[in-house]
Amino acid sequence: MRVAIALIGGFFDPIFSDGEIFLRAYVKNGVTRFGFIDPARVVEVKKDPDNAFVDKEIHVARRDSAGGVDVFKVMQIDYQENGMPIYEGDVFFYSVNRPIGATRGTPDTLALADWIDAYDQLLFNSID
Numbered sequence: 001m002r003v004a005i006a007l008i009g010g011f012f013d014p015i016f017s018d019g020e021i022f023l024r025a026y027v028k029n030g031v032t033r034f035g036f037i038d039p040a041r042v043v044e045v046k047k048d049p050d051n052a053f054v055d056k057e058i059h060v061a062r063r064d065s066a067g068g069v070d071v072f073k074v075m076q077i078d079y080q081e082n083g084m085p086i087y088e089g090d091v092f093f094y095s096v097n098r099p100i101g102a103t104r105g106t107p108d109t110l111a112l113a114d115w116i117d118a119y120d121q122l123l124f125n126s127i128d
Contacts, residue, residue, distance in 0.1 A: 012094075014039075019105035020095035022058065024072070025087075037091065043069055045093070045103040052101040055093055 014036070015021040022037035041061045048054035054076070059069040075089035095105025 015094060015096055015105075016108045019097055019107040019110075020093070022060075023092040023094075024090060025075070025092065034092075037072075042104075045074075047101070047103060055103070058091055058093060 012021060018039045020039055022039065022042060023034045024037055026033045026035060037058075037060055041063075042058055043061050044059040045055055046057045046059070048056050055074045057071055057073050059071055062068050062070060072091045073089040074091055074093045075087050078086045078088060080086060096108065097110075098105040
């Protein structure tokens, strides 16, 4: 329960501004830590060809001068016989406002941008 509260407290704020969040899971000394992957660096999200709900891997542009991409597997949940979950993969990928079959999410603030643009045009036209 403590983990869930800690994750909610500001950790998922980028999902509302970017429409998606990529969390890379690192295990160090038996402790799992998370790191952000900038959505602007994500080149492509590959889906399972047999199931439109399942994201398989993400391709992230490298920062070095050589270029290229790093490929990370999206976390998949499997269950043991005793019901305990097993997570397999490198990256947790969450997105909002994404239709079935789409590869990327859209931010909640995108609809607000249209209203701000219309208001800007209204003010500009009232000056003329």
